[in-house]
Amino acid sequence: MSDLLAVIIDGIIYSSWLFIMATGLTLIYGVMKILNIAHGSLYALGAYLSASLVGWWLAGGHDPYGSYAMLAAAALLVGLVMGPLLERGLLRLMYGRDEVVLLLITYAVFLILEDVIKLVWGVDSLYVSQPYDLLGNFDIGALSYPVYNLVLVGVAVATGSATAWTLNCTRHGKMLLAVIHDREVSGAMGINVDRLYLMTFTVGTTLAAIGGAVTAPTLAVSAGMGVEVIVLSFAVVVIGGLGSLGGAALGALIVGMVRSAAVHYLPAVELFSVYSVMAMVLIARPKGLFSAAEARKI
Amino acid sequence: MSAILEARGLSKSFGAVIAAADINVSVARDSVVGLIGSNGAGKTTFINMVTGYMKPGAGTIRFEGHDITPLAPRRITQLGIARSFQVPQLFNSLAVRDNLLAAVGIVAAAASRWAHGAITRERAETVTDEMLGRFGLDAYRDKPAGVLPEGVRKLLDIAMALVVKPRILLLDEPTSGVSADEKFGIMDVVMSAVKSDRVTVLFVEHDMDIVNRYAQRVLAFYDGRIIADGAPGAVLKDDEVRKYVIGEELHVAR
Amino acid sequence: MTDHTLRVLLGVAALLLAGLPFMPQWLAFLITLALARGLVVLGLALLMRTGLVSFGQGLYYCLGAYAAALLDHAAGIHDAALMLLAALLIPVVVALVLGLLLASYRGIFFAMLSLAFSMIVFGLLIKTSSLGSSDGFNVATRSIFGITIADGYNGRVFMAATAILSVIAAGALHRYLNSHLGRLSAAIRDNELRVEYLGASVRNVVHLNYVIAAALGGIGGGLTALAVGHIDPDMAYWTTSGEFVFVAVLSGTGSVLAPFFGSVIFEAIRTLANQYAPNIWQMTLGITMLAIIMFLPAGLWALFRRKARAA
Numbered sequence: 046m047s048d049l050l051a052v053i054i055d056g057i058i059y060s061s062w063l064f065i066m067a068t069g070l071t072l073i074y075g076v077m078k079i080l081n082i083a084h085g086s087l088y089a090l091g092a093y094l095s096a097s098l099v100g101w102w103l104a105g106g107h108d109p110y111g112s113y114a115m116l117a118a119a120a121l122l123v124g125l126v127m128g129p130l131l132e133r134g135l136l137r138l139m140y141g142r143d144e145v146v147l148l149l150i151t152y153a154v155f156l157i158l159e160d161v162i163k164l165v166w167g168v169d170s171l172y173v174s175q176p177y178d179l180l181g182n183f184d185i186g187a188l189s190y191p192v193y194n195l196v197l198v199g200v201a202v203a204t205g206s207a208t209a210w211t212l213n214c215t216r217h218g219k220m221l222l223a224v225i226h227d228r229e230v231s232g233a234m235g236i237n238v239d240r241l242y243l244m245t246f247t248v249g250t251t252l253a254a255i256g257g258a259v260t261a262p263t264l265a266v267s268a269g270m271g272v273e274v275i276v277l278s279f280a281v282v283v284i285g286g287l288g289s290l291g292g293a294a295l296g297a298l299i300v301g302m303v304r305s306a307a308v309h310y311l312p313a314v315e316l317f318s319v320y321s322v323m324a325m326v327l328i329a330r331p332k333g334l335f336s337a338a339e340a341r342k343i
Numbered sequence: 344m345s346a347i348l349e350a351r352g353l354s355k356s357f358g359a360v361i362a363a364a365d366i367n368v369s370v371a372r373d374s375v376v377g378l379i380g381s382n383g384a385g386k387t388t389f390i391n392m393v394t395g396y397m398k399p400g401a402g403t404i405r406f407e408g409h410d411i412t413p414l415a416p417r418r419i420t421q422l423g424i425a426r427s428f429q430v431p432q433l434f435n436s437l438a439v440r441d442n443l444l445a446a447v448g449i450v451a452a453a454a455s456r457w458a459h460g461a462i463t464r465e466r467a468e469t470v471t472d473e474m475l476g477r478f479g480l481d482a483y484r485d486k487p488a489g490v491l492p493e494g495v496r497k498l499l500d501i502a503m504a505l506v507v508k509p510r511i512l513l514l515d516e517p518t519s520g521v522s523a524d525e526k527f528g529i530m531d532v533v534m535s536a537v538k539s540d541r542v543t544v545l546f547v548e549h550d551m552d553i554v555n556r557y558a559q560r561v562l563a564f565y566d567g568r569i570i571a572d573g574a575p576g577a578v579l580k581d582d583e584v585r586k587y588v589i590g591e592e593l594h595v596a597r
Numbered sequence: 598m599t600d601h602t603l604r605v606l607l608g609v610a611a612l613l614l615a616g617l618p619f620m621p622q623w624l625a626f627l628i629t630l631a632l633a634r635g636l637v638v639l640g641l642a643l644l645m646r647t648g649l650v651s652f653g654q655g656l657y658y659c660l661g662a663y664a665a666a667l668l669d670h671a672a673g674i675h676d677a678a679l680m681l682l683a684a685l686l687i688p689v690v691v692a693l694v695l696g697l698l699l700a701s702y703r704g705i706f707f708a709m710l711s712l713a714f715s716m717i718v719f720g721l722l723i724k725t726s727s728l729g730s731s732d733g734f735n736v737a738t739r740s741i742f743g744i745t746i747a748d749g750y751n752g753r754v755f756m757a758a759t760a761i762l763s764v765i766a767a768g769a770l771h772r773y774l775n776s777h778l779g780r781l782s783a784a785i786r787d788n789e790l791r792v793e794y795l796g797a798s799v800r801n802v803v804h805l806n807y808v809i810a811a812a813l814g815g816i817g818g819g820l821t822a823l824a825v826g827h828i829d830p831d832m833a834y835w836t837t838s839g840e841f842v843f844v845a846v847l848s849g850t851g852s853v854l855a856p857f858f859g860s861v862i863f864e865a866i867r868t869l870a871n872q873y874a875p876n877i878w879q880m881t882l883g884i885t886m887l888a889i890i891m892f893l894p895a896g897l898w899a900l901f902r903r904k905a906r907a908a
Contacts, residue, residue, distance in 0.1 A: 080705050138891070144705050145650045149846060150890060152839060156883030163876045276716055276835060283709055316720025320713045327710055328698060394794070420796040432794070434787040445784050449795040452777045507795060 051188055052309045053302075058194045060301025061201030062260065066274060067281040067293040068208055069252030075225040075288025076245040078144060079136065082151040084253045084278060085271030086158035087127060091257025093162055095119035096171040096266045103175060112176045120258040124251025132246040140242075155271070163268055170267040177262035193262065200259055204252060209290055221245065225288050280323040286333030295334060345408070347372040347543050348393070348511055353402035355388055355567075362388040363399065364567040370511075370543060375534075377554040377575065378547045380564030380588055386547045387429070389564070390513050394426050395419040406511070425509035429516045431500035435489035439480055439499055442488050443471045446506040470506075477536045478502045494521040494529055501533055505540070512537060514546035518553055526550060530557055551579060551589060563588055602771050605854060610764040614757060622752050627864055629756040629824045632763045635860035636817035637841050639770060640810030642850045646774070647806050648786030649703065653711030654841045656718055657688040657811040659833035661818030663728070664688070666736040666828045675739035677746075677758065677823055684819025685812055692811030696804040715833045722830035733829025736822050755824045762820065766813060767853040773809075774853070782806055843886055849896020859897060 070084050098115040131154065139150055180192035212218040223231040224241055232238045256274075264270075281300050285292025300319055307318040326334060346369040353366040362385045370376055378386045391397040393404055395416040403412045411419055434442050447467045475481050478498050483491060488499060497517055504512060517533060518526040530553055537544055548554050554561060554575060561578040563571040565587040571578045578584055613628065620628075637658050644651050661684035668674040668683050695714060702710055723731045738755075740746055746754050773779050781802050784792050789799045822828045831837060840863075848859025870878040893899055 080709075135887075145708060146890060148705055148708060149650075149842065149886065152842075153883040153886040153890070156879040156886070160877050160880035160883075168876070272836065276712070279709060280713070283706075313724040314720070315724070317717055317724075318720075320717040320720060323713050324710065324717065327702075327706065327713075331702065331706065415793075417793045417796055417798055420794055426794065432788055432791040434784055434791065436787055445780060446791075446795055448777055449781060449784065449792060449797045452781070452797070503791065503795070 048309065050186065052305045054185065054188065054190065055308070056302040056305035058197060059305055060297045061198040062256065063277065063281050063301055064201045064294055064297035065204055065252060065256040065259065066278040067285070067297050068204060068290065069249035069256075070278050071282045071285065071288055071290065071293045072208070072245060072252070073249040074282065076221055077136075077242055079147045079151060080144070080279070080287070081249070082148065082275055083131070083154040083158060084249070085275035086155050086162065087123060087250050087253040088257040088260075088274050089162055089271035090127065090158065091120050091123045091254030092261040092266045092270060093166050093171065093257075094123055094254075095258040095261040096173045097166070099173045099176060099261070100171070109175055109179055112179075116176060116258040116261070120251060120254040123254035123257075124247055127254075128247030128250035129243060131250070132243050136246070155275070159268070159271065168268055170265040172265055173262055175262070197259055200255065204255065205290070205294060212290065217241075217244070277319065280319055283333055284323055284326045286335035289333070289335040292333055292335035346370055347407055349405040350389075350393070351403050351405075353389070353392060353399045353404065355392065355397065355399045361567040363392070366402070366567070366569060368562065368569065370545065373541055373543055375557060375559045376545045377558030377561045378545060378564065379549070379551070379554055379561060384564035384588075385567040386564050387515060390426060390515055390545070390547065394424060394513060420507055423507075423510040424513065425504040425507040425511070426513040427497070427501045427504045427515060427517060429519060431496040433488040433496060433499055433503070436487060438485045438487055439491070440471060440475060440484040442499060443474055443502060443506065444468065446503045447471055450506050450508075474502050474506065479532055494525045497521060498529060498532060502536075505536065508540070509542060511543045511545070514544065516547050516549065518548065518550060526553060527556070555579060602852060602854060603768055606764050606767055610760050613760045617753050617757060620753075625752045625756040626824060627868065628861070629752070629759045630821060631861040631864040632759045632857060633817045633820035633824065634841070634844070634864070635857035636763060636766055636820070637814045638844045638848065638856035638860055639766060639853060640813030641841050641845045642848070642856050643770065643774075643782070643806050644810050645845060646786060646850050647782040647803060649707050649803070650842065651711040651810065652708040652835060652838050652842060653713070653715035654810065654814045655833045655835065655838035656711070656715035657692065657814030658818035658821070658837065658841070659715070659718060659722070659830070660688045660691060661685070661815030662822035662828040662832055663722075664815070665819040665822045666734065669736050669738065670734060675737060676743065677738045677741035677754070680738065680823065681758070681762075681816065681819045684815045684822070688811045688815030688818075689808055692808040696807040699807060700800050700804040712835050712838065715838055716835060719830050719833040722833065729829070731830060733827060735827050737826070738823050752824070755820065759820050759824070762816060763857060766816065767857070770809075771853045778802060778805070843882055846886055846889055847897055849898035851895060851898040855896060855898035862897070
């Protein structure tokens with residue numbers, strides 16, 4: 046029984062992490078029709094910068110609880126700098142190109158950023174476990190979990206709610222939904238699509254960085270951490286349906302639970318299980334679980 | 344003379360939108376039929392169902408007696424029904440002549456399954472050049488299809504459909520997007536090109552002058568139904584058609 | 598134009614074979630790897646001509662390598678010819694099945710699904726301890742077509758085999774591209790709808806091209822396995838597939854010669870980068886890819902063609 050509970054709790058924790066990653070990715074695709082492979086390196090950037098800031102903060106003898114603010118600061122910094130930089134500096138020049146060409150462009154950006162990280166932070170791993178350890182553990186029955194994981198779930202719920210609220214209840218959010226639905230018509234209606242693109246990409250980047258920042262205290266921040274994240278995030282987003290926030294949540298939950306079950310019962314099929322689920326969903330629903338109906342083309 | 348195309352009880356709806364409601368049509372061989380109706384009336388849906396792009400919710404479509412309702416577009420084309428598109432579907436990166444050459448090659452090879460074309464390069468080129476001449480496209484033969492004026496693109500689209508050597512040709516708004524003074528020119532070319540091949544033609548049009556001039560029979564669509572069916576003169580004067588398709592004459596008080 | 602390509606192919610192959618006895622080992626090895634991977638890219642180029650970008654050719658590269666290696670490891674067969682045959686057949690069988698599914702997808706869904714399948718195999722392999730898990734295992738070849746390979750001659754034999762197979766594959770693909778099916782593939786990239794409405798089956802051609810690409814990927818993987826003498830699951834990791842995509846973009850799809858050309862450049866730069874600047878290797882790749890996409894979308898081969906036309 047506690048086994049099942051462990052699977053579920055681990056699943057929820059893992060799903061939360063996946064959801065944070067997937068939200069930014071699906072948002073960017075939904076609005077800009079770009080599947081952003083560089084999402085993984087932005088995640089890594091978030092993690093690395095967090096590690097540096099927290100390290101600097103703690104070395105300065107400041108209050109350890111302030112390290113959480115450092116995590117947030119790192120995420121915001123990465124988002125607000127890299128988002129506009131990439132969107133204005135590069136992607137803007139490439140709009141209108143084929144989806145796959147844009148995919149290749151983000152792949153190129155990913156490659157570049159991976160080495161930028163190596164150049165700035167070196168190839169050694171960074172450890173900043175203080176924010177993780179600081180909060181101690183809590184018990185559920187026979188199982189003990191770090192409280193930090195609750196924070197992770199909290200962040201996931203918070204970002205999900207904030208995004209959902211922004212999309213559905215604010216003016217800008219509704220405009221975003223309009224652009225997701227049909228970019229040309231939205232533009233023709235007077236929506237400043239260019240500015241929305243910038244906003245969306247920045248938000249998406251920030252979300253990736255938040256994912257990295259939140260993850261940094263839980264593991265060794267090392268080169269290549271972005272690589273694995275990409276494929277997992279893709280799986281989640283594709284399962285849920287590109288451009289759907291609800292889909293990202295459902296996809297994260299499915300992948301999280303499947304992986305958790307695999308890790309507990311049959312570790313050998315961990316990776317295999319995630320991709321098999323992705324393949325199976327694509328087979329049954331070629332565009333993902335929550336995808337918009339396609340309009341007639343001829 | 345039995346009908347070459349027969350639709351019985353065709354129905355199709357998209358949620359609450361009724362695109363076709365119990366359509367019954369019988370088209371005679373070698374006739375030229377005009378399909379009119381305002382946007383959303385169901386004309387293109389009808390063509391899409393006949394060519395297999397869409398499957399009707401109910402009803403059947405028979406081509407020369409055979410039930411073609413469940414067939415895929417590719418199969419229907421092979422059986423002898425070809426269509427042109429509202430937005431011309433061309434190989435934009437190829438030159439006009441290469442478009443037709445590719446079409447000839449595809450049709451010939453498809454006819455002989457996976458064999459490397461039952462048609463020699465020479466024969467393909469002859470057929471292509473003849474088609475270019477028939478449609479008056481010689482002047483554009485080496486220009487990439489993507490940069491041509493709309494009227495030329497429409498002609499090329501129709502020419503490609505004719506490469507199939509169909510017995511029924513469906514034209515979806517052949518003169519839309521074409522300048523007013525070119526419209527008749529295009530229809531003239533198409534009709535004479537088609538005459539030599541004994542093809543039954545159905546065309547969707549919004550321009551009533553075109554319909555009047557070229558159609559032998561007119562079907563008026565409204566709300567998924569055919570509200571009038573007969574000679575152009577009669578149909579275009581019909582009260583319902585005036586109300587729902589053409590529009591009323593406006594009397595402005597002085 | 599036709600004669601040109603075949604003549605160049607035969608010429609280069611003859612040159613390589615003639616130079617074999619005088620070539621240093623490291624050069625022969627490099628060329629073998631470059632050509633083997635060039636074969637994979639050749640298959641990818643065919644798919645790209647049809648309008649599809651696969652981010653999962655690593656799957657067949659890996660399957661080919663493991664098929665060849667398992668003949669040695671598990672079945673005690675050390676003959677290169679048989680190993681390469683396995684490297685060809687297993688991927689083809691898998692592609693015949695997977696192609697049934699993948700032929701229904703286009704654009705990024707095709708890319709992502711092909712990636713997913715390669716990652717599924719990766720996931721399976723790294724957890725299979727009998728196959729060495731993430732370390733993989735070694736491959737030993739003793740003979741080719743029954744003739745025992747003398748000690749120290751492995752490298753040269755494999756290079757010769759690779760050169761010959763590359764010429765055959767490239768030549769065959771060249772004929773294919775100029776055939777009706779080849780032209781149909783290009784038409785499909787331009788306008789699938791029109792192709793269907795001319796009575797041809799888009800699906801069948803896509804499926805066929807997918808299987809051909811898998812076959813080429815498998816042979817490339819098999820040759821790599823033999824030349825390197827070691828295989829591991831990384832061959833199926835998505836970044837490997839990414840490298841193939843990079844070389845395909847770099848070379849362009851203009852000619853069957855282009856992928857080999859691009860692959861040689863890629864391997865040469867990779868070797869140099871590993872020696873002198875391992876930390877900016879990926880950045881170099883990224884910047885190059887951006888430059889190519891922005892300024893030379895038809896790949897480096899377009900430069901060649903321009904010079905040829907100007908001449």
